[in-house]
Amino acid sequence: MWALTLYRSTIGKKIIMAVTGLVLVVFVIGHMAGNLQEFLGPARMNAYAAFLKSTGELLWIARIGLIAATVLHVLMAWQLTQIKRAARPVDYTKREPQVSTLASRTMRWGGVFLLVFIVFHILHFTTGTVFPIASQPGDQFSHTDVYGNVVSAFRTPWVTAFYVVAMLFLLLHLFHGAWSSVRTLGLSKPSDHPLHRRISTVIAVVVWLGFSAIPVAVLLGVIR
Amino acid sequence: MNLTLQVWRQPGPTAEGGLKEYKATDVSPDMSFLEMLDVVNERLIEKGEMPIAFDHDCREGICGSCGMMINGVAHGPSRGTATCQLHMRSFRDGDTIVIEPWRARAFPVIKDLVVNRGALDRIIAAGGYITAPTGSAQDANSIPVPKQDADASMDAAACIGCGACVAACPNGSASLFTGAKISHLGLLPQGQPERYRRALSMVAQMDIEGFGGCTLFGECQAACPKEISIDVISRMNRDFLRAAVTKPAERSGGGGDG
Ligand code: HEM
Ligand code: FES
Numbered sequence: 357m358w359a360l361t362l363y364r365s366t367i368g369k370k371i372i373m374a375v376t377g378l379v380l381v382v383f384v385i386g387h388m389a390g391n392l393q394e395f396l397g398p399a400r401m402n403a404y405a406a407f408l409k410s411t412g413e414l415l416w417i418a419r420i421g422l423i424a425a426t427v428l429h430v431l432m433a434w435q436l437t438q439i440k441r442a443a444r445p446v447d448y449t450k451r452e453p454q455v456s457t458l459a460s461r462t463m464r465w466g467g468v469f470l471l472v473f474i475v476f477h478i479l480h481f482t483t484g485t486v487f488p489i490a491s492q493p494g495d496q497f498s499h500t501d502v503y504g505n506v507v508s509a510f511r512t513p514w515v516t517a518f519y520v521v522a523m524l525f526l527l528l529h530l531f532h533g534a535w536s537s538v539r540t541l542g543l544s545k546p547s548d549h550p551l552h553r554r555i556s557t558v559i560a561v562v563v564w565l566g567f568s569a570i571p572v573a574v575l576l577g578v579i580r
Numbered sequence: 581m582n583l584t585l586q587v588w589r590q591p592g593p594t595a596e597g598g599l600k601e602y603k604a605t606d607v608s609p610d611m612s613f614l615e616m617l618d619v620v621n622e623r624l625i626e627k628g629e630m631p632i633a634f635d636h637d638c639r640e641g642i643c644g645s646c647g648m649m650i651n652g653v654a655h656g657p658s659r660g661t662a663t664c665q666l667h668m669r670s671f672r673d674g675d676t677i678v679i680e681p682w683r684a685r686a687f688p689v690i691k692d693l694v695v696n697r698g699a700l701d702r703i704i705a706a707g708g709y710i711t712a713p714t715g716s717a718q719d720a721n722s723i724p725v726p727k728q729d730a731d732a733s734m735d736a737a738a739c740i741g742c743g744a745c746v747a748a749c750p751n752g753s754a755s756l757f758t759g760a761k762i763s764h765l766g767l768l769p770q771g772q773p774e775r776y777r778r779a780l781s782m783v784a785q786m787d788i789e790g791f792g793g794c795t796l797f798g799e800c801q802a803a804c805p806k807e808i809s810i811d812v813i814s815r816m817n818r819d820f821l822r823a824a825v826t827k828p829a830e831r832s833g834g835g836g837d838g
Contacts, residue, residue, distance in 0.1 A: 361824040366753075366793035367783055367817055368824065436751075436793045443685050443752030443792035449599060450678045452652035456750070456797035463795060536796040539810070542818025546732070546811040 366439060373432045374537035376425040381534055381559065383422055384526070388566040394579060395570075398503040405502040426474065433467055459532035466525045473522040481505060490515050510574035519571045527564035534559050581607045581673040585620065587632055588680045590689050597689065599678070609669035613656060614639060614646060616668055633692040639664040641805055644740030647747065648693045649680040654744040654803035662742060662805040682747035686754070686789040697743050699789040700757060704741075706785035707778035708761040710770050729767045736764035738806035748803035751792035756800035758786045759812035766819055776823035783820050 362368030390408075393401045408415060453461070479485040484497030487505070491497075495508040510516045534556035538544050544552055573579045583604040590597025604620050611619070614636050621631035637645040646663040650656035656666040671677065681689050686699040725733075737760075745756035762779055765771030771778070794813055801810050822828060 358825045358827075361780075364787075365783055365820070365824075366787050366791075367755075367820050370793055370795075371817065371821060436795075440751040440753075440792040443790055444683050445685050446683055448649055448652060448680055448683055450652035450680070451649070451748075451750075453750070453797075454653060454748070454799055454802040456799055460795065460797050461750075532796075539796055539814045540794075540817055542814045542816075542821055544811070544814045546809065 366436065369432045369436055370540050373429055373436075374540040376429040376432075377533050377537050379425040380422070380429065381530065381537075384530075384563055385559065388563055391570055392566055394503060394506055395573070398501070401503040401506075402501060406500070426471075430467070430471060433464065437464055457532060459528040460536075462525070462528050463532055466529050469525050470522065470529060473518075473525070476518075477522075480509065506570065507574055507579060510571040513575060516571040516575045520568050523564050523567045526567070527560050530560035530563060531556060581609060581668065581671070583607055583616075583671065583674070584676040586676065586678045587692070589630075589632070589692055590681075591630075591691065593688055593690055597692075599680075607668050609667070611668045612639070612664055613650070613666040613668065614664050633690075633694050635694050636664060641665045642740060644742040647682060647742045647744055649678075649682065649747060651678050654682070654748040655742075655805055659802070660805060660807045662740070662744075665805070682743050684743075684746050684752040684791065686752070686791050687743060687746065695743075697741070699791070700741050700743060700754065702789065703754065703758055703782055703785045704761060707774065707781040708765065710765060711774060712770065723769050725768060733764050733767035736760040736767070736808060736812050739764070739804075739808055740806060742805060744803040744805060745800035745808075746791065748799040749792065749794075750797055750799060751795055753794045753800075754786050754789070754791040755794035755813045755816065756804060756808060756810065758782050759810075759814075759816035760808050762816045762819060763812040766815065776819060776828050779816065779819035780823045783816070 362371055390404060393404050476486065476490075480487060480490050481502075484499075484505075487495075487497035487509070490512065491505070491508040492511050495504075497505060510519070535553055538552040538556075544550055570579070585602045585604050586599045587602060588597055589600045602620055602624075604616060607616050607619065614634070617632060617634060624631050634648060635645045637643045639646070641662040641664060644662070647655060648663055650663070650666070655661060655663050657670050658666055679693065681687075681693045682695045682697075684695075687695040687697055689695050739757060739760040741757065743757070746752060746754050749755075762782055765778065766775050796810065796813070798810060801808060
């Protein structure tokens, strides 16, 4: 079975990471675009949220797909990290990185931070579980007033700070990940200035700006 | 120039090792790095001490025997050169130089700076060849090869198997080496019949040897004395993926036992 051939090889595991990573990239871009409707006022934002909920089974199919992608992505990351650890039992006293980027060197720990963020974020805005501590005191979580939930959350400075820092990690993760997935899948053509390098930079920066704009705008009182 | 060396000394494969300090005095900037070590070794021998063991052969960057981690950089500070091609003018008087062997589970230390790179040979043995009856070579122009393919294949074939890519990789991955070997054959007509079987078996051997996976840090191509590009890794992954998923039928070469 080809899936097993992939699962058993370091390159195959990395290919699984690339595919699941790209699924998450597509989601993240769509999620950002959807969220930017917060700037268009409560009517638009809450109508959008109501529309998503109205899709019923479709929403659940998408959710299960995203959870599966995340689980596979993290599992492969964990397994490859174990293999990497075993590959150099005695480390150098001195090793000087020559060309690797900050983004590439923070993929593992940045990924762990993103995982923590993802869990927190779902408990914050989807289920409302941590809403009482991570929003304005006294405000109630509402399943219908998504707009209001966002405003209440980001008027709290530490919540805004946490989200902005998480988006910095996402910027780094995407800067390396979107580029490296193209290479992992063997889709890149030899070039000194490859197109996928530029596209990945644009994706990383746009996603970072788009997501960060909302909490910052709330904190500054632009969105009320 | 006068230098302080901190050299990894390890009497044997299972013996305990550690960094030991040596003074390298009156070193000429025109010496190669290995000649500097030769001088240090002569003085050690005169004092009745064990000389520092290191691999070397051609001393002109073509055999792939030499290689050590010099101040945390595989093959030292100058780009596109093997340790034997590094000159002492790359250092300054009074410098301290830390010298360690390649570090990887697949490269066990034999003695001091000498490691066993048999793992790379076993990756080649797993498929880094073409199965063709030998005999007198046929006319060079009887099989046309597009210029770009010939050039790209030649660039990959420049790999001398020194292992610097593994040594420099934070994951201890042999992807640049294996990718180079798979690319250099896979780009040529002669490499086509076994192209996909080759990708599967060489990658499998690479994993069996206990090398890490590639996360595209890019440290390997910076360390490579032949400046082989990480593009060969993309090519390896492409061939591997196609081989694993679509199981392309092997094209028979025809003739013989058919
Ligand atoms: C918003 C969620 C995420 C997205 C969009 C995402 C996207 C990606 C992409 C596209 C890649 C490139 C795959 C490749 O190089 O072939 C990647 C790699 C990686 N991801 Fe994620 N990822 C996410 C979350 C996570 C999480 C939660 C973790 C870990 C707990 C993680 C850990 C890693 C690691 C270790 C790599 C490999 C590093 C490398 O290629 O150098 N990621 N990610
Ligand atoms: S001794 Fe042959 S490459 Fe350095």
